[in-house]
Structure formats: C-alpha cells, structure tokens
Amino acid sequence: MGSTSTKIKLRTSDQKVFEVEKAVAVQSQTIKYIYENGCPDSVIHVHSVSGDILSKILDYCKKHVNSAAGKEDISPEELYEWDANFVKVDQNTLFDLILAANCLKIESLLDLTCQTVANMIKGKRPEEIRTTFNIKNDYTIEAEEAVRRENKWAFDMLGGVGTMVIEELADDTMSKCVTNAKSRVCVIAANQIVMMRSISKLANKKSIDVYKQPQNPTTPRIKESVKQINVGTGFIELFFHFKCKM
Amino acid sequence: MATLSHDLAIEILRGLSVKDLLRFQCVSKLWCSSINDSYFIKLHLSDSLKTITNHSLILRKSGYDFVSVNVYDSPKTTQRLNHPLGEQKKLLKILGSCNGLLALIDDDNRIFLWNPSTRKSQVLPSTEIDFSSASSFFPRSTYYGFGYDPISDDYKLVRMVQLHGNNKGYLHSEAKVYSLRSNCWRRIKDFCFYLILHRKFGILANNALHWMVFKTPQSWKQNLVGFDLGTEEFRFLELPDLCLDKLFCYDIKAMGGYNCLTATFRDSNDVVAEVWIMKEYGVKESWVKLISWNQPHLLSCFPSVVVVPLAFSKNGDKVLFSSDVHTFVWYDLGSKKVEKVGIRDVPIIHDVDLYVQSLVPLNSNALMINNEIPPQG
Numbered sequence: 001m002g003s004t005s006t007k008i009k010l011r012t013s014d015q016k017v018f019e020v021e022k023a024v025a026v027q028s029q030t031i032k033y034i035y036e037n038g039c040p041d042s043v044i045h046v047h048s049v050s051g052d053i054l055s056k057i058l059d060y061c062k063k064h065v066n067s068a069a070g071k072e073d074i075s076p077e078e079l080y081e082w083d084a085n086f087v088k089v090d091q092n093t094l095f096d097l098i099l100a101a102n103c104l105k106i107e108s109l110l111d112l113t114c115q116t117v118a119n120m121i122k123g124k125r126p127e128e129i130r131t132t133f134n135i136k137n138d139y140t141i142e143a144e145e146a147v148r149r150e151n152k153w154a155f156d157m158l159g160g161v162g163t164m165v166i167e168e169l170a171d172d173t174m175s176k177c178v179t180n181a182k183s184r185v186c187v188i189a190a191n192q193i194v195m196m197r198s199i200s201k202l203a204n205k206k207s208i209d210v211y212k213q214p215q216n217p218t219t220p221r222i223k224e225s226v227k228q229i230n231v232g233t234g235f236i237e238l239f240f241h242f243k244c245k246m
Numbered sequence: 247m248a249t250l251s252h253d254l255a256i257e258i259l260r261g262l263s264v265k266d267l268l269r270f271q272c273v274s275k276l277w278c279s280s281i282n283d284s285y286f287i288k289l290h291l292s293d294s295l296k297t298i299t300n301h302s303l304i305l306r307k308s309g310y311d312f313v314s315v316n317v318y319d320s321p322k323t324t325q326r327l328n329h330p331l332g333e334q335k336k337l338l339k340i341l342g343s344c345n346g347l348l349a350l351i352d353d354d355n356r357i358f359l360w361n362p363s364t365r366k367s368q369v370l371p372s373t374e375i376d377f378s379s380a381s382s383f384f385p386r387s388t389y390y391g392f393g394y395d396p397i398s399d400d401y402k403l404v405r406m407v408q409l410h411g412n413n414k415g416y417l418h419s420e421a422k423v424y425s426l427r428s429n430c431w432r433r434i435k436d437f438c439f440y441l442i443l444h445r446k447f448g449i450l451a452n453n454a455l456h457w458m459v460f461k462t463p464q465s466w467k468q469n470l471v472g473f474d475l476g477t478e479e480f481r482f483l484e485l486p487d488l489c490l491d492k493l494f495c496y497d498i499k500a501m502g503g504y505n506c507l508t509a510t511f512r513d514s515n516d517v518v519a520e521v522w523i524m525k526e527y528g529v530k531e532s533w534v535k536l537i538s539w540n541q542p543h544l545l546s547c548f549p550s551v552v553v554v555p556l557a558f559s560k561n562g563d564k565v566l567f568s569s570d571v572h573t574f575v576w577y578d579l580g581s582k583k584v585e586k587v588g589i590r591d592v593p594i595i596h597d598v599d600l601y602v603q604s605l606v607p608l609n610s611n612a613l614m615i616n617n618e619i620p621p622q623g
Contacts, residue, residue: 092248095248095249095250096248098250098254099248099250099254102257110257114254114257114258114261117258118258118259118261121262121266122266125269126272129270129273130273133249133250133255135273135274137273138276143275147272147278148272153365154266154268154269155269
C-alpha cells in the first residue's frame with residue numbers, strides 16, 4: 001500500500017463514480033482524512049458535490065499535483081494562466097466550486113475561486129452585491145442612509161451598471177481605472193471626464209479617446225487618449241495620461 | 247442558484263480593497279458587523295502584509311499634500327490623498343506608519359493619527375513635560391516613535407524628551423507612552439541615554455521602535471537602542487562592525503520587517519552605499535551585508551545626498567531606493583542592476599514612508615468629524 005498508483009473511488013451526490021489516483025484525491029484534506037481513518041478499499045461518498053463539479057475539481061487537483069511533482073513541464077506563469085482559465089466559468093459554477101472546495105478542504109482552490117469572485121464584485125454597488133449573493137437587505141431606510149453618509153466618498157462616482165470609477169485624479173499623472181462593467185462603460189470623474197464605449201470595442205482597441213468636460217460649458221471638450229487597455233477576468237484596466245491641467 | 251454561506255462570503259471579502267469594504271457595509275447588517283469585526287480587520291491586514299498587496303509609498307509633497315504612489319504594480323500610479331485636516335492645510339510631517347495608520351506631527355508638536363484609506367483621523371491629547379522650572383529656556387531633544395503592540399493589541403506612540411543643560415550634562419529625561427485604546431498618555435521609566443538631535447522619529451521593526459542615541463554625553467559613536475512596545479523597556483542592540491575608514495555617515499531603517507543599517511563610504515574617487523540587515527533580532531553576528539552599491543555618479547552631488555532604502559519588492563529580489571529628492575530606483579540584488587522607477591509627476595519629496603491600506607480603526611471617542619477636534623474631557 002502507499003504506492004503512487006493506488007486509486008481511490010469517489011461517489012458524488014448524483015451517483016457518479018470517479019476513480020482517481022490517491023495523490024490527486026488527497027489534495028482534498030477531507031478525502032485524505034477519510035481515507036486515512038476509514039476503510040481504504042470502499043468508495044468515499046462526497047455527498048455535497050455533483051459529478052460535473054467533482055470532475056472539474058479533479059482536473060484542478062491533477063494539474064497541480066503533476067506540476068508540483070514535476071511530471072508536467074509547466075512554469076509557474078503557465079500554471080497561473082491555467083488557473084485563470086480554469087475559473088472562467090459562469091457564476092453558478094463558480095459558486096458551486098467554492099462550496100465544493102470548502103467542503104473538500106482544498107485550500108488553494110478555495111483561495112483561487114474566492115479571489116475570482118472578489119475581482120468580480122470590485123467597484124459594485126450594494127444592490128448588485130445583494131443580488132449576486134442572494135442577501136436580503138435588513139436595514140431600515142434611515143439606517144442604511146446613515147451608513148452611506150458616513151462613507152459618502154466611497155460611493156462617489158458610482159453611476160449605473162457599467163460605470164468606471166476614476167479616483168482622485170491628479171492632472172499630469174498616469175491613472176489606473178478598474179471596472180467590472182459588462183457591456184457599456186461610462187466614465188465619470190472628479191474633473192468631469194465622460195466617455196461611453198462598449199466593452200467589446202474597447203478590448204480590440206489600442207487606444208481610445210476620452211473627453212474631458214470642462215467646468216465652463218462654453219469651452220470645447222478636450223480630448224485625451226487612453227494609452228493602454230487590459231481586459232482581465234471580470235475587469236478592465238484603462239491607463240490614462242492626462243497632459244494638460246483642467 | 248447556489249448560495250454561499252456567510253463564512254464563505256467573508257473569505258471573498260478578504261480579497262477586497264478598503265473602499266469596496268466600506269461601501270459593502272450597506273449590503274446588510276450582518277455584512278456591516280463582519281466588516282467592522284476586529285478579527286476580520288486583522289485578517290484583511292495580515293493578508294495584505296503577507297502578499298504585499300495594497301501597499302504603496304506615501305509621500306509628503308512640498309506644500310501640504312500627501313500623495314500615494316503604488317510602486318509595486320505596473321505602470322506606477324499616483325493618487326492624491328485627501329489631507330487629514332481637510333481644508334485647514336497644515337504642514338504635517340510623517341512621524342510613523344504602522345498597519346495603515348499614520349502618525350503625523352505639526353510644527354506646534356500636535357500629533358494626529360490618520361488612516362488615509364478609511365479617511366478617519368484623530369488628534370492626540372496634548373501632554374506636558376513634567377519639569378517644573380521654565381523648561382522652555384533649555385534646548386531640548388524630542389524623539390518620537392509609533393507602532394503596534396501585539397501583546398496588548400494596541401497602537402502606541404512614544405515620546406522621549408531630554409532637556410540639555412551646560413557642559414554636555416542633561417537636566418531632565420522623560421519618556422511617555424500614548425495608548426490608542428485608552429486615548430491617554432502615561433509616563434514610563436526614565437531612559438538613560440543621550441539624545442543629540444533636536445527631533446527624530448523611531449524606526450519600527452520586530453514590534454520595537456529604534457533610534458540612534460549616545461550612551462554617554464562624551465560618546466563619539468552612536469548606539470542603537472530599541473524600545474519594546476510590549477514590555478515598554480529599552481535595550482541596546484549591537485551594530486555590525488563597520489570599516490571606519492572612509493565612513494561618511496550611517497543610519498538605521500526598517501525593511502521587510504528587519505532592522506536595517508545604511509552606511510555610506512566616501513573618498514575622493516568613490517561613493518559606496520552599503521545596506522546591512524539584522525536577520526536575527528538582537529544578535530550581532532546575524533547582521534548581513536545585503537548590498538554594496540558603488541555610485542560614483544553621486545560624487546559630484548552635494549555631500550549630504552545619500553540613497554535611502556525603502557522596501558523589498560514583492561518577491562524579495564529587489565530593493566527600492568529613493569535617490570535624491572524625487573527619484574526612485576529598484577536595485578536588483580542578483581544582477582546588481584539599477585532600474586529607475588518611472589513615476590510621472592513625482593513631486594519634490596520631503597517625507598516618504600511605506601503604507602498599507604487597512605481598515606484599522608482609530609479611537610471612536612476621539613475621531614475628528616468634519617476635521618473638527620472633538621471637545622476634550
């Protein structure tokens with residue numbers, strides 16, 4: 001016993017059976033504990049995980065075990081890329097992965113999936129968070145207002161869905177803006193820059209134009225250029241350089 | 247649709263910025279209390295410290311403004327910060343930076359604590375120097391330090407005052423400690439070393455504050471003294487034996503949690519900057535020379551220009567230096583190559599410190615609301 005080709009059988013909530021190498025399965029601390037303390041020959045039931053999700057999880061574990069053991073020639077950067085692609089799934093699947101990683105106690109997968117969701121919700125408004133997490137708002141109107149007022153500045157410049165927030169711009173600096181907009185980006189800022197573009201168009205462009213709305217409405221709008229665009233998982237980064245003072 | 251438990255929601259919240267978390271207090275009462283929970287705040291902070299995320303340099307510009315510069319990401323970004331005193335612009339110097347809280351001091355020796363991420367600030371109650379005679383006539387040295395004591399889970403500010411008499415004697419030495427939890431000062435045991443400069447700010451490393459002082463009034467060599475924030479005791483720490491030949495100046499700093507010594511050696515042909523790290527706290531033999539950097543180009547500069555090490559890179563392979571008044575460079579420890587940090591609009595810098603964004607709260611009884619100091623007492 002204990003050879004690397006030992007296999008463990010896992011049965012999911014929907015009665016699918018997976019046979020996996022022990023080294024892969026024990027990436028899950030839960031499975032490891034059951035295997036080491038229970039009867040190693042019978043099947044381990046993973047009641048709360050479905051076949052589809054377990055299949056994905058086993059892919060993850062296998063990739064990481066192989067890379068750590070040197071069985072696969074993959075650099076840390078390539079593994080990072082692989083992980084980034086692994087989490088490009090719909091929200092339901094992502095949440096299922098989190099629940100499964102938590103119950104199977106696979107720490108690195110839990111960290112990865114939680115950080116992915118964190119990146120998704122950056123910059124969002126509380127209403128959107130409640131929808132995403134299925135949370136009931138238990139504040140009274142007055143109480144919620146009070147909390148908002150205390151941190152008013154954290155809500156500044158949050159517009160509708162798809163608003164990009166430019167924070168605290170100083171002129172003549174390179175500024176980074178992050179948005180998790182899905183379809184259209186509306187950019188507003190302290191010094192009144194306004195821009196509307198669709199994300200799909202943004203992704204293909206090397207530079208885009210941003211129009212500064214001057215304080216004095218009779219002054220013509222000033223055009224600036226966005227120098228760099230990065231489209232990430234659930235967010236877009238735009239790098240601006242403002243050449244002139246408002 | 248799968249619903250995540252609250253514990254899993256907290257796991258997700260750990261990865262968010264302070265601004266997002268402040269806003270998400272509105273999601274529900276449970277989220278609000280979780281975000282303000284001191285355990286969560288510590289978890290969020292320790293994540294940031296461990297992975298060196300949410301870290302930036304904070305610079306005090308000429309004038310009154312503070313600017314935060316993120317040197318860890320590419321490209322580097324600068325962000326103007328709301329001045330802690332709002333519209334009442336005042337010249338504030340950075341006294342210390344710890345876990346997202348900055349201690350600032352003005353020309354009247356009023357001290358403020360400021361969390362730039364939560365935008366909360368408070369002023370410290372003033373405290374007299376316990377010396378009866380007309381103490382204002384005597385020249386004095388006042389040394390400060392700010393740090394966190396994990397034993398009492400408290401932020402403390404230390405003030406040491408020494409009044410100088412004639413003939414290199416001294417008239418009075420006192421040390422006081424301010425505790426954030428209690429929002430008051432208390433006097434501690436007098437110290438018995440000598441402060442020479444008018445004012446100095448302590449270096450925080452290993453849960454202790456450090457200054458260079460003299461053991462006796464007649465000393466010509468400076469010694470490193472450490473103040474343990476937990477036990478509130480002073481102890482001397484040995485420095486490495488530096489080659490005194492051509493030694494121009496040396497000073498202490500902290501980097502990556504270690505005590506660090508910078509020494510500049512000059513002669514007519516060379517300027518060499520050395521950086522030493524104390525790997526094991528309090529052990530003289532554990533001082534290791536990390537960098538020996540030859541910079542002949544500084545020969546022609548005004549003699550007091552030295553390079554100051556600020557921080558390690560995320561994976562520890564480079565050290566960030568500030569070189570003259572508005573340049574930053576990354577020094578690669580392996581290749582010994584120097585890479586200038588391209589930050590646009592870096593102003594003339596007067597103060598620079600490292601700071602991490604955190605939710606660490608101030609004393610709720612002492613908070614400044616609308617930049618007004620609450621009534622004392």
